[in-house]
Amino acid sequence: MSKLKITENTDLFKCPICSSKMNIVDEKSLICLNNHCFDLARSGYVNFLTRPVKTDYDKAMFNSRSTISKYGFFDPMIDAITDIIGNVIHNPSSGRMVVLDAGCGEGSHLHQITEKLYSTTRNKFTGAGMDISKEGIQIASRQYPDCIWCVGDLTNSPFMDKKFDIILNILSPSNYAEFNRLITSDGVLIKVVPGRDYLKELRKLLYHQTDKQSFSNEKVLKHFNDNFNLIDSRQIYYNKTMDADILAHLIKMTPLSWSAAEKEINRAVSSINSITVDFTVLYGNRKTS
Ligand SMILES: [Zn+2]
Incomplete structure (x- = not known):
């Protein structure tokens, strides 16, 4: 089914080497x-990397993220994104609406969002997920054959201009030059960044340096605003x-814990019974030039 999706949507792709149009054979x-x-690949994804790229994310980490997603850890964030899309897309004119998840990991967010969009709007949204990690895309393509999946580099993505609503x-990480190139003229970019209190219980136990405990999103917001017109932002804050x-899976998928000692991880698992989730969702459209 993933292969069929690619066959039906070959117009989305461009060659990452010479930028010309692609056909399926x-x-x-x-x-x-x-x-x-x-x-x-057999499971229906395409690897567009011209040379292998090593990432810090391994298969176990993506499997943990998949488990955390299915547990409903991200549900309020998924709901917020679906709601934003429902509000900004008033009347899909072309019939086909395409959603790109740039940096989709193991694909659960994109799958949940496109599924939910279909059930709330009855409009078909074609989901395309790209990640630089082959391990993530392999899991995505096996679990969610309803979307297009590819391994690719966001600095040179294998997609034609102005194809994504x-x-x-x-x-x-963002690449605003590519987002500007890829998005349709009235398309919407939705970016989710962690807020100050995201995983604060883990940060407190596993991170001792104060500079790593607190951070600010001002730079991210400014960078977004320099490149896109910010329509609005929403804070999503809840306890899970x-x-x-499930906590052990959360720790495994979270880069901040990778350098923590096992003793501290065990202490975290035995002492924490709820986790604070804090995200900021920024959304905006193209600057008119
Ligand atoms: Zn080529």
């Missing part, structure tokens, strides 16, 4: 006009009850 390869060829950038099992 025998439902198994995307080939550009200059014969650069990218094969579809919505670009999501959730807890992941955690048992030891």
Whole structure:
């Protein structure tokens, strides 16, 4: 089904080597006009990296994030994003609305958002997820065949200009030049960043340096505003009850814990029973030039 999605939407893709248009051949390869060829994996994703990239995120970390997602840890954030999209998209004119998740990891956010959008609006949203981590995309393509998945580099993404009505950038680095290139003229960029209190219970136990305990989002906000017109921002703040099992997964998926000693991690697992979640959701549209 993921392969079918790619076959139906080949117009989205461009060759990351020579930028020319791509065609699908025998439902198994995307080939550009200059014969650069990218094969579809068995589970239906395409790897567009021209050389392997090593990331800090491994398979176990993505599996933990998948478990945390299914537990409902991110649900209020997913609801907020779906609500924002429902509000900004008044009448989808083309029939096809395409949502890109730039830095989608193991794909659960994009899957949940497109599914929820369909159930609330009855409009079909085509989801396309890209991540630089092959481990993340492998999990995404196996679990969620309803979306398009590819391994790609956000500094040189394998997509044509102005194809995406919505670009999501959730807890992941931005590339505003690419967002500007990829988004439709009336498209909306939605960026989620952690707020001051995000995972504060873990930060307190696992982080002792005060400079790492507190941080400000002013720079992120300014950077967003320099590149896009900020329409609005929303703070999403809630507490989630955690048992030891689910907390262990949360710790595994969280970079801040990677350098923590096992003793401290065990202490965290036994002493924390709820976690504060604090996100800021920024959304805006293209600056008219
Ligand atoms: Zn090419």
